[in-house]
Structure formats: C-alpha cells, structure tokens
Amino acid sequence: MPVNSEKIMQQLLLAVAFSALSALLLIAVFIISQGLPFIFRYGLGEFLFSSQWNPQAGKFGIFPMVVSTLWVTLGAMAIGAPLGVAGAVFLTEFVPRTVMRIIKPAIELLAGIPSVVYGFIGVMVLAPLIRDHLGGPGLSLLAGSIILGIMILPTIISISIDSIMAVPKSYREGSLALGATVWQTVRMVTLPAARSGIAASIILAMGRAIGETMAVIMVTGNSVKIPGSALEPVRTLTANIALEMGYATGMHRQALFATGVVLFVVIMILNFSASYVMRQRKARR
Amino acid sequence: MIKLLRSPLMVLVTAVLILGCGKNKQSITLAGSTAFQPFAEKLAEQYMAANPGASITVQGGGSAVGIQSALSGAAQIGMADLVNLPPEARELNATIVARDGIAVVINPANKVKDLTLDQLRDIFNGKIKNWKAVGGADKDITVVSREAGSGTRTSFEEIVTGIDLSGNALIQDSNGTIRETVANDAGAIGYLSHGLLNEKIKAVLLDGQECTTEKIMAQKYKLVRPIFLLTKAQPGAEVQSVIDYILSAEGQQTIQQNGLIPAK
Numbered sequence: 258m259p260v261n262s263e264k265i266m267q268q269l270l271l272a273v274a275f276s277a278l279s280a281l282l283l284i285a286v287f288i289i290s291q292g293l294p295f296i297f298r299y300g301l302g303e304f305l306f307s308s309q310w311n312p313q314a315g316k317f318g319i320f321p322m323v324v325s326t327l328w329v330t331l332g333a334m335a336i337g338a339p340l341g342v343a344g345a346v347f348l349t350e351f352v353p354r355t356v357m358r359i360i361k362p363a364i365e366l367l368a369g370i371p372s373v374v375y376g377f378i379g380v381m382v383l384a385p386l387i388r389d390h391l392g393g394p395g396l397s398l399l400a401g402s403i404i405l406g407i408m409i410l411p412t413i414i415s416i417s418i419d420s421i422m423a424v425p426k427s428y429r430e431g432s433l434a435l436g437a438t439v440w441q442t443v444r445m446v447t448l449p450a451a452r453s454g455i456a457a458s459i460i461l462a463m464g465r466a467i468g469e470t471m472a473v474i475m476v477t478g479n480s481v482k483i484p485g486s487a488l489e490p491v492r493t494l495t496a497n498i499a500l501e502m503g504y505a506t507g508m509h510r511q512a513l514f515a516t517g518v519v520l521f522v523v524i525m526i527l528n529f530s531a532s533y534v535m536r537q538r539k540a541r542r
Numbered sequence: 543m544i545k546l547l548r549s550p551l552m553v554l555v556t557a558v559l560i561l562g563c564g565k566n567k568q569s570i571t572l573a574g575s576t577a578f579q580p581f582a583e584k585l586a587e588q589y590m591a592a593n594p595g596a597s598i599t600v601q602g603g604g605s606a607v608g609i610q611s612a613l614s615g616a617a618q619i620g621m622a623d624l625v626n627l628p629p630e631a632r633e634l635n636a637t638i639v640a641r642d643g644i645a646v647v648i649n650p651a652n653k654v655k656d657l658t659l660d661q662l663r664d665i666f667n668g669k670i671k672n673w674k675a676v677g678g679a680d681k682d683i684t685v686v687s688r689e690a691g692s693g694t695r696t697s698f699e700e701i702v703t704g705i706d707l708s709g710n711a712l713i714q715d716s717n718g719t720i721r722e723t724v725a726n727d728a729g730a731i732g733y734l735s736h737g738l739l740n741e742k743i744k745a746v747l748l749d750g751q752e753c754t755t756e757k758i759m760a761q762k763y764k765l766v767r768p769i770f771l772l773t774k775a776q777p778g779a780e781v782q783s784v785i786d787y788i789l790s791a792e793g794q795q796t797i798q799q800n801g802l803i804p805a806k
Contacts, residue, residue: 313691489710490712
C-alpha cells in the first residue's frame with residue numbers, strides 16, 4: 258500500500274511539472290503562430306528598423322520602441338545594479354546575521370508590491386519632482402528608469418546575498434589571516450568568488466525590467482519616438498502591446514503579436530544567458 | 543486573453559441559466575464602446591426589471607470590438623462611439639442612441655480660456671509649442687492624447703481634422719489617466735468625455751462655445767460624437783424592443799441623468 262501511494266504521488270507530481278512546461282509551450286506556439294505571418298508579410302527589416310508607427314495608416318515600425326526599451330532597461334540597471342549589489346554586500350559582510358534576517362525578508366516584500374502601486378507613486382511623486390526640478394513633462398525615460406530600478410532591487414539583492422553567502426568561509430578567513438581589512442577581503446576575495454551569481458542576479462533583474470508593463474505605462478508618457486534625452490517621454494515594447502491591444506483588429510493585432518515575438522526572443526536570450534552563467538559557476542566548483 | 547478569460551465565465555453563466563430556470567430566457571448581448579458600457583449596463587438592468595423574461599449581457603472591448611462582434615454575430619447589438627463608422631460597418635443598421643461631447647481640458651492654473659479649432663489643431667500637430675502663442679503664460683505646452691484606435695481619439699481627430707499628432711505628445715490609455723495627467727501638469731492640454739469633467743481640470747471654450755449639454759444639444763459646440771447601436775440588417779423583435787427601450791423617454795432620461803447627452 259505505501260509503495261502504491263508513492264507511485265501515485267510520483268505520477269501526480271510528474272503531471273503537474275509537465276503542465277507548467279506545456280503551458281509555456283502553448284504560449285510560445287500561440288504568440289509565434291499569431292506574430293510570424295505578419296513579420297513575413299510586412300518584412301522583418303521594415304518592422305524592426307522603421308521609425309513609423311501609425312497603425313491607422315498601416316505603418317508598423319517598432320524601432321523607437323526597441324531603442325526606448327533598451328534605454329529604460331539600461332537606466333534601470335544603472336540605478337538598480339549598484340544599489341542592489343552594494344546592499345547585498347552590506348547585509349552579508351557588515352551587519353550581524355540577526356539584522357540581516359530582519360532586513361532581507363523586508364526587501365523581498367518589495368517584490369510583492371503590485372506594479373500599479375509603483376506606477377502610482379511614480380506619477381504622483383516622482384514625475385512632478387522631475388518636472389519641477391529638471392524640466393520636461395515629468396513622465397519620462399528617467400522616471401521609468403528610477404521606478405524600474407527600485408522594482409528590480411529585491412531580485413538583485415536576494416540572489417546576490419545567496420551567492421555571497423555561498424562563498425566558503427575559508428576564503429574570507431584566509432584573506433583576513435593575511436592581514437587584509439574587511440573591505441579589502443570583500444573587494445578582492447568575496448566579490449570575485451561570487452561574481453557569477455551576482456551577474457546572474459543582474460541578468461534576471463534585466464528580464465524583469467524588460468517585461469514590466471503597468472508601472473512603465475503609467476510613468477513613461479508613451480510617446481512613440483526615439484528619445485533625445487532622459488527627460489523625454491518614451492514607449493516600451495510591452496507598453497505598446499498593452500496600450501493598443503484593446504482596439505487592435507486585423508493587421509494591427511498581428512503587429513502587436515509580432516511585437517510580442519520580439520519581446521519573447523529577447524527574454525529567452527536573457528534567461529538562457531542567466532542560466533549559462535549560473536552553470537559556469539557550478540562547473541567551476 | 544480576454545476570450546480565454548471570458549469562456550469559462552460564459553460556460554458558468556450558461557450553466558446557471560440552464561440549471562437555474564428551466565424555461566428558456568431570451569438572451570441578448572451588447573458589446574463594444576467602453577464609453578457607453580456603464581450606461582448600457584444601467585439600461586439593461588432597468589429593462590430586465592421591466593421585462594422579467596429577458597436577459598441582457600453587456601460587454602466592453604471598445605468600438606472596434608463592437609463593430610466586429612455585430613458583424614460576426616457574437617453580439618446581437620454592437621456599441622460604437624465614432625464620428626464616422628468604418629466601411630465594414632455599412633451593412634449594419636446603425637441607430638444613434640446618445641451623444642457625447644469631447645471636452646478640451648487644461649490645468650486650472652492655466653489662464654487660457656478660449657481656443658479656436660485652428661489653434662487646437664496646431665497645438666496637437668506640435669506647431670504651437672508655447673502657451674504664449676495662444677494668450678497664456680510663457681510655458682511649454684505638454685500635449686496629452688489617447689492611444690491609436692481609441693474611439694475618443696479617432697472622433698477628436700476627425701472633427702478637428704488635419705491632426706498629425708506631434709511625436710512629443712504623451713499618450714495615456716484612458717479618460718481617467720488623461721484627467722490625472724492634466725490635473726498634475728500646469729502646462730498640459732488633453733481631451734476627454736464631457737461626462738468626466740471635474741474641478742481638478744478646466745475645460746476651455748472652443749470657438750467661444752462652452753462644452754455643456756445645452757450647447758451640445760443646440761449643435762453649437764463642435765466636438766461631439768454620436769453613440770451608435772449596430773445590428774444586423776433584420777434585428778429580431780426582442781433586439782428591436784431593447785433598442786426601442788433605450789430610445790424611449792425613460793431610457794433617454796437615464797442617459798441624461800448619468801452625464802451623456804440624449805439623442806433626441
């Protein structure tokens with residue numbers, strides 16, 4: 258009897274595991290089957306590199322949105338990565354473990370705040386600040402980068418903490434025994450040893466930044482153009498899909514699915530590189 | 543995705559209908575314009591209270607969805623709020639059941655009171671960039687518009703004519719977010735449904751005309767769009783009676799009480 262129930266449980270878990278996989282597969286097949294015909298008909302080059310996005314006139318060029326997505330993501334990384342890694346180093350190396358055990362879950366709670374709330378704070382607090390002190394309409398590339406930079410902190414901090422904690426104690430002890438200060442140990446021993454884990458955390462955070470939609474729609478202003486400065490409004494790929502999906506029919510709808518294909522490919526590349534970096538770390542040890 | 547979400551719901555609704563009340567109820571679906579959706583829901587409630595045998599479902603989705611679902615038969619009645627219906631809607635019966643004014647709004651801190659259609663066009667084209675050019679303070683204009691395909695935007699651009707929206711325009715995805723943006727930015731200008739005006743924003747006079755129910759009914763205020771109900775060539779008796787109810791004095795009163803302008 259116990260053997261039997263074990264078998265049933267095993268089969269059940271297998272089915273559950275494969276259901277997640279098949280859901281992913283279904284999504285991929287659906288998006289690609291909807292988007293690819295459009296790309297073939299319209300031309301990949303024209304679709305990716307034309308700056309004209311005017312669905313009513315049959316013009317579907319997503320280049321400004323590709324550029325904007327990259328800028329917003331880079332901006333978010335520039336803000337989130339240094340803060341996140343510094344935070345992780347501080348929590349692991351410079352405060353007692355008990356303090357870390359309180360602060361780390363608190364930071365992870367940040368990940369649970371719905372993105373509309375971040376967007377709302379962005380619109381109500383951040384945008385007016387930018388408009389009054391730096392100029393421009395406030396809803397801008399800069400506002401998007403700052404909000405996203407904060408939203409990715411939990412990802413970077415918790416994965417970085419895990420990889421810094423995984424550095425063997427003997428490394429630090431060796432360094433300290435040689436007379437290095439705590440900071441020298443962190444800089445020359447701990448961080449290089451945890452490098453691949455930290456890199457993976459940053460890549461995963463980048464995936465989150467690219468995929469974020471709600472907060473970005475609220476704070477970036479959504480103009481379709483290549484930004485000339487950080488204070489100008491921009492529209493990202495995800496925002497484009499979410500904004501226009503409700504009205505789109507025919508070619509327009511297919512074009513939005515094709516935009517989804519582009520996003521899907523980008524996020525796949527990021528995830529594969531993240532898991533590649535992670536595997537490197539395991540292989541080396 | 544909306545379809546996927548809707549289908550289990552439909553199954554549930556159908557199941558409840560079949561199991562719950564053995565006698566067959568007439569079921570009519572209205573779909574489309576999000577601007578008219580809340581009014582349609584209210585009217586459907588009233589109609590169902592008066593006719594216990596009827597069952598009306600109201601769905602949103604936007605004017606394009608309204609036209610498509612009326613054509614495909616997914617909904618018996620499509621709702622659309624466009625100045626000119628697209629060519630594919632020509633084979634449908636269109637009835638105007640209400641009108642909706644589009645108010646041009648600015649921040650209350652802005653001292654500009656009156657704009658002409660020509661000035662409005664140049665502002666949205668990006669030719670006029672500073673409020674000084676239209677009698678305001680020396681301040682940059684922030685143009686706020688809706689996304690491509692929006693019924694409000696399509697109507698606005700068709701009435702003002704000649705708008706090739708400036709690349710610097712902010713795009714917001716609903717009447718509500720347009721209102722927030724304009725309320726928060728002293729240099730902003732946007733447009734929204736006249737029923738959604740409040741004290742946080744200020745409507746400007748357009749060619750000297752105020753955006754009010756009276757001016758719209760007297761056809762003095764120019765930015766007005768009709769709200770259409772679309773049916774296939776020969777609507778059934780039940781469908782016709784729903785439309786008749788919306789056009790009746792009681793239906794039109796409900797429309798007016800809730801901020802739209804009655805058709806008659």
